[in-house]
Every structure is written in structure tokens, then in C-alpha cells.
Amino acid sequence: MTQSPATPLPPPKERRRLREAGSLTQAQVAARVGVTRETVRKWENGRTTPLGRRREAYARLLAELARDAADSPVRTKTPPAPAPEPAPESKPAPASAPEAPPAPSPAPEPEPEPDAPAPALTPAQAFDALYAFCAPALVRQAFLLTGRRELARESVERAFQLAWQRWPEVAVDRDPAGWVRATAYEYALSPWHRFRPRHRHPEAPPADASDRALLDVLLHLPPPHxxxxxLYDGVGLDLPETAAETEASTPAAANRLLRAREAVAARLPELSDPTELTRRLAELAATERLRAARPPVVRTGSERRARFWTRAAIAFTVALIGTTALTLRTAPRQYEPPVPSGETVQGVPPRVAPGPLSEAERELRSKLREETVSGPQRLVPQGG
Incomplete structure (x- = not known):
């Protein structure tokens, strides 16, 4: 027979006490009732109340636990009363002395509330956290790629500015740090930097001779190598991750790594061991005191750059629209066929240049000129 939905339940603290008296965990109770462990925790905290069939099953389970606790009091977790302290033999306690009240049993400790979920970070806070975690090491890595301190800082700033502009995409990326690192490496290794005036002059090399030698070997390697x-010996990525970040196949990445190690070992034999090479790369990067800009400065620069390019795009669009409108305004309204080019007519004798006139021809020309108006009527032009 099905019970009423309003089956009475003990208070939340009693529910927990009965469960502990029955030596059951919240997961076991959840499995027997058919709910999750978090639901049982909320029932025992009083945050929620079971309904329907779950309420009936939970009430039956608590009733069984209560009967078991009444039948077997040993299973309860009530601490035993402390044994009375024996009185000294020389001073026996009087018979009429009032008996000391029993020590009160300790109240059950309330179950700690589940940890409240941490408040979600704002986009700016999440970006600042990523920047603080990645930027210092990324600047040193960019210095090993380029050998230029200013270019290393600029590469990292540009990478994070682009990350802030595309933050909805970067925030959900599987590896945001890898996204920024790949962008910074691409900018640092761009071949167009060689045409910039300030990059035509080399910067001061490291002070230590061994550091200078290692940096010189690195800069003489091809950029992909x-x-x-x-990435492999400095950052510590494995071969598939290195291949993915360099957009190459795994065999190609392995070949580049072997060739790069061979080139380093040929000029610096003491670095033929990969472990020693990794240590020296870390030391070389740590000797340069390179500081990245503050996160708010990077975010502000990114927003300023985005506004600039947005306004430039708007201005270009307006100029294009104006040029199109002017063209439509000044263009001819109707079609005017072009004048065809001249064609050669066959069968016409060539024009002969006039030679010297004879005496008779000169007299005839004079006569015609004199009789143009006063001559025959056929020679007089008719007025309209």
C-alpha cells in the first residue's frame, strides 16, 4: 500500500544522526534511495525536502535505522559516561553528600556547510590572471628566439593584446597559455622585422661569454629548428605537442629537433647532453632581467588599437561610398557609341601633289575666282 506524500520525516539533524548510527555514508543512502550524494547532503542540511516516492523511500530507510538504533544501543555514537574518580582512603566522602550531576553529552557537531562556489571571475580578472602566469616566462622565451629584448617584450604584448581582442575565443580554448605562446612566437619570428629601422642595429649581447656563445648558436639556427x-628542451613540451604548435608532423618535428641539437653540439660540445642543454637554456633566460608591462596597460593598448582599426575601417568605407557616389553622379546618363576608327578604301587613286601651273591654268584660276559671284547663276550659292 502506498503511503501519503506527506509522510512525516525527522528533523534534518536527526536524519544525519540516524545515518551515522547505522554506519552508513551519504553515498550508500543515496544508492538505496535512488538519488545523488549531493541530494542526501541537502536533505540532511535542511536545504531541500524529498517529495513523492523518494520521500517514502527515505522515510522507510530512516524508520529502519531508528528501529535498529533502538534495538542495538551499542551502535549509537553516544560517548560513554566517564568513570567516577576514586576518593582518597584517608578522606572518605560523606554518605549524605549530594551526587555530582552527570557530565552533559556533547552536542552533535553541525555538519559543515558545503563550500560555496567561488564567484566567477570577470573577463578582465581572468585575463590578468593568465597574463601574470604566462607573461614573465614568455618574455624570456621570446628573447631566446630573437636575441632582442625590446622585440621580446613587444611580441608578448602584441600576443596578449590579440588575446584580449579575441577573449571569448581564448577563454574557452583548451590551452589558453599555448594559444598566447604560439601567437607570440609567430610575431617574434616574423621576417618583416628586418625592415624596421630600429632592428637594423644589434643589441648588446649577454655579459657572460658562455651565454653569448649559446645565444649566438641559437640565433644561427633556422627559425623552425x-x-x-x-619548445621541447626549453618549455618542456612533448613531441606531439611541439609538432602541433609548430604546425608540423611529428616526424618533421623530431627531425628538426635532432638537427638543432646536432648544430648546438657541433659548436658547444658540452651541451650535447639534452639535460645539460635544458639547464643552460633556463639559465640563459633567467640571466636577462626582462619585465613585461602591467596587465591593465596591455588591455588598454589592445582596446586603443581595436578602436583605431575600427575607425580606420569606417573611414575607408565612407571614402569608398563617397567615391562610388561621385562616380555615379558624374557618369554619362546615356550610351554614346564611340567614333569608329578610319578604314582604308580600296580602288581610290592616291592623291597627287599639285605641280607648277602653266600659264593657261593660272588664267583659268583667276577667271574662276572673279566669276564666283558675278558669273552664271549656277555658281551663286542660294540663300536659305
Whole structure:
């Protein structure tokens, strides 16, 4: 027979006590009732109340636990009363002395509330956290790629500015740090930097001779080999991750890594061991005190750059619309066929240049000129 939905339940603290008296965990109770462990925790905290069939099953389980606790009091977790302290033999306690009240049993400790979910970070806070975590090491890695301190800082700033502009995409990426690192490496290794005036002059090399030698070897490697070596031996990525970040196949990445190691070992034999090479790369990157800009500065620069390019795009669109409108306004309204070019007519004798006139021809010309108006009527032009 099905019970009423309003089956009475003990208070939340009693529910927990009965469960503990029956030596059951919340997961076991959840499995027997058919709910999750979090639901049982909320029932025992009083946050929610079971309804329907779950309420009936939970009430039956608590009733069984209550009967078991009444039948077997040993299973309860009530602490035993402390044993009375024996009185000294020299001073026996008087018979009429009032008996000391029993020690009160300790109240059950309330179950700690489940940890409240941490408040979600704002986009700016999440970006600042990513920047603080990645930027310092990324600047040093960019220095190993380029050998230029200013270019290393600029590469990292540009990468994070682009990340802030595309933050909805970067925030849900599987590896945001890898996204920014790949962007910074691409900008640092761009071949167009060689045409910039300030990059035509080399910067001051490291002070230590061994650091200068290692940096010189790195800069003489081809950019793909240098990037692969830095990712594998400097950053610590495995071969598939290195291949994916360099957009190459795994065999190609392995070949680049071997060739880069061979080139380094040929000029610096003491770095033929990959472990020693990894240690020296870390030391070389740590010797340069390179500081990245503050996160708010990077975000502000990104927003300023985005506004600039947006306004430039708007201005270009307006100029294009104006040019189109002017063209439509000044264009001819109707079609005017072009004048055809001249064609050669066959069968016409060529024009002969006039030679010297004879005496008779000169007299005839004079006569015709004199009789143009006063001559025969056929020679007089008729007025309209």
C-alpha cells in the first residue's frame, strides 16, 4: 500500500544522526534511495525536502535505522559516561553528600556547510590572471628566439593584446597559455622585422661569454629548428605537442629537433647532453632581467588599437561610398557609341601633289575666282 506524500520525516539533524548510527555514508543512502550524494547532503542540511516516492523511500530507510538504533544501543555514537574518580582512603566522602550531576553529552557537531562556489571571475580578472602566469616566462622565451629584448617584450604584448581582442575565443580554448605562446612566437619570428629601422642595429649581447656563445648558436639556427628546440628542451613540451604548435608532423618535428641539437653540439660540445642543454637554456633566460608591462596597460593598448582599426575601417568605407557616389553622379546618363576608327578604301587613286601651273591654268584660276559671284547663276550659292 502506498503511503501519503506527506509522510512525516525527522528533523534534518536527526536524519544525519540516524545515518551515522547505522554506519552508513551519504553515498550508500543515496544508492538505496535512488538519488545523488549531493541530494542526501541537502536533505540532511535542511536545504531541500524529498517529495513523492523518494520521500517514502527515505522515510522507510530512516524508520529502519531508528528501529535498529533502538534495538542495538551499542551502535549509537553516544560517548560513554566517564568513570567516577576514586576518593582518597584517608578522606572518605560523606554518605549524605549530594551526587555530582552527570557530565552533559556533547552536542552533535553541525555538519559543515558545503563550500560555496567561488564567484566567477570577470573577463578582465581572468585575463590578468593568465597574463601574470604566462607573461614573465614568455618574455624570456621570446628573447631566446630573437636575441632582442625590446622585440621580446613587444611580441608578448602584441600576443596578449590579440588575446584580449579575441577573449571569448581564448577563454574557452583548451590551452589558453599555448594559444598566447604560439601567437607570440609567430610575431617574434616574423621576417618583416628586418625592415624596421630600429632592428637594423644589434643589441648588446649577454655579459657572460658562455651565454653569448649559446645565444649566438641559437640565433644561427633556422627559425623552425630554433622554435622546435625551445619548445621541447626549453618549455618542456612533448613531441606531439611541439609538432602541433609548430604546425608540423611529428616526424618533421623530431627531425628538426635532432638537427638543432646536432648544430648546438657541433659548436658547444658540452651541451650535447639534452639535460645539460635544458639547464643552460633556463639559465640563459633567467640571466636577462626582462619585465613585461602591467596587465591593465596591455588591455588598454589592445582596446586603443581595436578602436583605431575600427575607425580606420569606417573611414575607408565612407571614402569608398563617397567615391562610388561621385562616380555615379558624374557618369554619362546615356550610351554614346564611340567614333569608329578610319578604314582604308580600296580602288581610290592616291592623291597627287599639285605641280607648277602653266600659264593657261593660272588664267583659268583667276577667271574662276572673279566669276564666283558675278558669273552664271549656277555658281551663286542660294540663300536659305
Amino acid at each position: 630554433r622554435r622546435t628546440l625551445l
